[in-house]
Amino acid sequence: GQNIDQPTEMTATEGAIVQINCTYQTSGFNGLFWYQQHAGEAPTFLSYNVLDGLEEKGRFSSFLSRSKGYSYLLLKELQMKDSASYLCAVIDSNYQLIWGAGTKLIIKP
Amino acid sequence: DADVTQTPRNRITKTGKRIMLECSQTKGHDRMYWYRQDPGLGLRLIYYSFDVKDINKGEISDGYSVSRQAQAKFSLSLESAIPNQTALYFCATSDRGRFTGELFFGEGSRLTVL
Numbered sequence: 001g002q003n004i005d006q007p008t009e010m011t012a013t014e015g016a017i018v019q020i021n022c023t024y025q026t027s028g029f030n031g032l033f034w035y036q037q038h039a040g041e042a043p044t045f046l047s048y049n050v051l052d053g054l055e056e057k058g059r060f061s062s063f064l065s066r067s068k069g070y071s072y073l074l075l076k077e078l079q080m081k082d083s084a085s086y087l088c089a090v091i092d093s094n095y096q097l098i099w100g101a102g103t104k105l106i107i108k109p
Numbered sequence: 110d111a112d113v114t115q116t117p118r119n120r121i122t123k124t125g126k127r128i129m130l131e132c133s134q135t136k137g138h139d140r141m142y143w144y145r146q147d148p149g150l151g152l153r154l155i156y157y158s159f160d161v162k163d164i165n166k167g168e169i170s171d172g173y174s175v176s177r178q179a180q181a182k183f184s185l186s187l188e189s190a191i192p193n194q195t196a197l198y199f200c201a202t203s204d205r206g207r208f209t210g211e212l213f214f215g216e217g218s219r220l221t222v223l
Contacts, residue, residue: 004151033211042199042214043152087151097212099151 002026004100006088011106012078020073020086020103028093034062034073035087043087083107112136115200115215123223128187130218132200140203141183145196158183190222
């Protein structure tokens with residue numbers, strides 16, 4: 001079966017750095033996405049990785065290792081507004097999007 | 110105004126009732142999707158449509174039906190609602206092409222079936 005694993009919940013401090021991990025076992029791989037979802041709101045696109053390595057976008061970076069079936073989302077200089085759930089999703093060989101359950105990130109002052 | 114609009118945003122209904130959730134989009138995208146989200150679970154695909162004449166079942170289509178009335182409109186129906194269909198429902202769109210994962214979501218429709 002296809003599976004995406006993320007921690008259920010993480011806590012971090014305002015101004016700090018946090019890394020949210022995602023591991024996947026899917027039938028094929030055509031890309032990995034990270035989405036942000038604030039409570040009660042729609043998910044919004046953060047990043048896309050299809051090649052190994054780090055993609056940086058402002059305070060957010062996303063890393064991919066296809067050989068290890070592993071990605072992480074790195075958030076720097078945390079702000080209170082970063083409190084949200086972060087969803088990892090993988091496109092499989094049939095171009096279907098497989099979603100993880102999401103990681104709820106709690107930011108404390 | 111939102112690019113992807115869902116109505117109603119909230120609905121409480123009783124077991125056995127027929128419910129329709131509507132989605133319209135102004136992004137000009139060909140591809141539209143219906144997902145449900147439950148606490149502790151990932152988004153699960155109910156149905157998707159790549160154009161007006163194309164309808165496909167997702168992983169959890171039982172108990173649901175859809176209609177693609179136009180490129181911009183995609184509605185989801187629950188013919189006879191049951192309590193385990195209580196969930197947050199999202200409509201989403203994406204553009205044609207190889208980069209098929211970037212989805213644009215509506216604001217969600219929270220459905221409660223009593």
